[in-house]
Amino acid sequence: MMHVPKKIWIPLAIALILVAVRLAMPYFVTKYVNKVLATLPGYTGSIEDVDIHLYRGAYQVQELRIFKVDGQKKIPFIYIPVLDLSIEWSALFDGAIVGEVEFERPELNFIGGGKGNQSGKDVDWTKPIKDLMPVDINRLTITNGKIAFYDFTTKPHVDLVMTEVNASAENLSNATDNEQVLPSTAHFTATSVGGGRLGVKMKMNVLKQIPDMDIDLKFEDVDLKALNDFFKAYAKIDVERGTFDLYTELAMLDGKIEGYVKPIIEDLKIVNWEKDKKRPLELVWESIVGFLAEIFTNQPKDRFATRVPLSGNINDVKTSAWPALWSIFSNAFIKAFEKNTEGTIRIEAVTDKDTVAPKSDKQLKKEKRKERRRQRKEERRKKKEESL
Incomplete structure (x- = not known):
């Protein structure tokens, strides 16, 4: 039986453990994100996948959808193809550990009239974002988003849409003092x-x-x-x-x-x-x-x-x-x-x-x-x- 020196098998074991942890992380992060979305009162949410980017201290949530429980089933209240949450490295030079959140092509759909209306009121929508981000959010960006208002109870139906929605918010936690x-x-x-x-x-x-x-x-x-x-x-x-x-x-x-x-x-x-x-x-x-x-x-x-x-x-x-x-x-x-x-x-x-x-x-x-x-x-x- 061949004897493997400790100086070889110990680093090898650590490397295997790290690889196993890295492979398991998307599963556990996906489970956690879905758990956070399940706490929204009157709404239900889900995601399709999570990508981990350790080299920049980030993870991406793919295909996030939030529907009103008793509302329109075909039009989600919130749809975000890509949600990126990461450490804001530039803030480290100011001595602050804070994060940044990027929304890529998000959609926000309001529906008026009748029982199926969805307005998002009575829900603190900042809470799930804070729960998904382990540090204070200092920077937020929105790229090529869409905001819509529909009313299917009127004649004619109302369909008001804002496209090319782009936004940025800087120094939200005042990391620069x-x-x-x-x-x-x-x-x-x-x-x-x-x-x-x-x-x-x-x-x-x-x-x-x-x-x-x-x-x-x-x-x-x-x-x-x-x-x-x-x-x-x-x-x-x-x-x-x-x-x-x-x-x-x-x-x-x-x-x-x-x-x-x-x-x-x-x-x-x-x-x-x-x-x-x-x-x-x-x-x-x-x-x-x-x-x-x-x-x-x-x-x-x-x-x-x-x-x-x-x-x-x-x-x-x-x-x-x-x-x-x-x-x-x-x-x-x-x-x-x-x-x-x-x-x-x-x-x-x-x-x-x-x-x-x-x-x-x-x-x-x-x-x-x-x-x-x-x-x-x-x-x-x-x-x-x-x-x-």
């Missing part, structure tokens, strides 16, 4: 039905129980005629032509909100006499709507617009009818609103100098880590001086 009030940034872009372009820029602090944020939103060049199924289903009108733009600035601090919403409609035409004369009731209603819109349209620019101010607490946002009505009148008869955000809303607009918001546990821990790093630097400096 940024001392600004809003240390995190996010960008969001998408293309809507009717060729509209949506762009959102945000600064935020998501470490607080109620996040602070500063939002700048532009939704431009939507062809209203492409939304006729929506208008026919809910407003009983038929748009012949027109474009829609929406501009919003919003700031929120400690649950207090200040901002505005500015919708603008240009070149609007609702009534088509030749097409609608066989439907007299619809024709009358469309004529009334068109007449009112025409009265309050700025004639030189053919622009109907208003500005609705928002103010109050997150649980009780107040809007006033008079400023909105005055804005309609002002746009029509005094000066047409500009198609852009105004740059008038900042986080300082809702700062209450007499109130100091309580710090979250994460903020306190980060402050302690920062203080410990400062002390270590100071100790190293003193030792260096003593050695000289």
